[in-house]
Amino acid sequence: MNDHELAAHLAGEAGRILLAVRDSRRNYGRDLGRAGDAEANALLVAALRELRPDDGLLSEEEKDSAARLGKERTWIVDPLDGTREYSEERDDWAVHVALAIGGRPAIGAVALPALGQVLRTDRPAPLPPAAAPLRMVVSRTRPAREAELVAQALGADLVPMGSAGAKAMAVVRGEAEIYLHTGGQYEWDSCAPVAVALAHGFHASRIDGSAMVYNQADVSMPDLLICRPELAARVLEIVAGLG
Structure with missing residues (x-):
């Protein structure tokens, strides 16, 4: 195996x-x-x-x-x-x-x-078609302010959802186009979802555009962006403007 x-x-x-x-x-x-x-x-x-x-x-x-x-x-x-x-x-x-x-x-x-x-990761599917308006998955209990502002700038609808994995896979499965998280996570929250998203052709990075790096001494992962590749530059630009 x-x-x-x-x-x-x-x-x-x-x-x-x-x-x-x-x-x-x-x-x-x-x-x-x-x-x-x-x-x-x-x-x-x-x-x-x-x-x-x-x-x-x-x-x-x-x-x-x-x-x-x-x-x-x-x-x-x-x-x-x-x-x-x-x-x-x-x-x-x-x-x-x-x-x-x-x-x-x-x-x-x-x-x-x-x-x-x-x-x-070894069974990637074609990218599903994007919806209009765009959809952004957010926490069902504590949506991040940054995500709300990005959604507003893009005219995207917010889709409340539970776990990090479920939200990330909602993008991969075509139920949303963007997952932006800024509330703090740990390596186990995102490593598998990021691996799967990348293998399926989606963008995955930190919100400053840098790569996700794992197996670190400090296992905290403050932020994450998973989205359709054609949306990445625009989302990162909006996030950078929020600072």
Whole structure:
């Protein structure tokens, strides 16, 4: 099983575990999200340590180790992106499995288990047609002011949505054209979505236009832009003007 296949397989399997846990939610009550996170993380970590023992590993639900910093290849996973949406039985949550090579988001898969989909770097689809007016996905609970201002400048409609992975994949799937985030994230929130978006021909960068670099000592990722390639220059120009 190559790295692309492994990422997609593990994302899908973790998604199935999460659905099974949610289906038996009576056993967990308010701890549903925590239980799902723990079970999905256990699967991912055990499989990666067995199948790719020489690679580094960074998971949201696992204690970090500086040993990964000396690795050329590091797996970066988020067992459950969108705990609130998962617990509320919505469909806008995801599982992220990515492999950073030399800091670059090279390989990845994002599972949308409630939708029965796994988007992956080795199976890119043609860019879907853009809508008019444009659509920008934003947080359903705390939309960033910068995103609102960019949407206003572009005449774009705001589309509230849950997890980072769900928002990024909404662009890849043709449900939106732009995902702009400025509220702070971590490497596991964006590595797999960025890998998938790039593989499908979309633009992905920091909001100053610089590349996304992973497997860093500081795992915080303050901002992110994923959008159709023809929109990138204009969005970055508007963001730069906000400063």
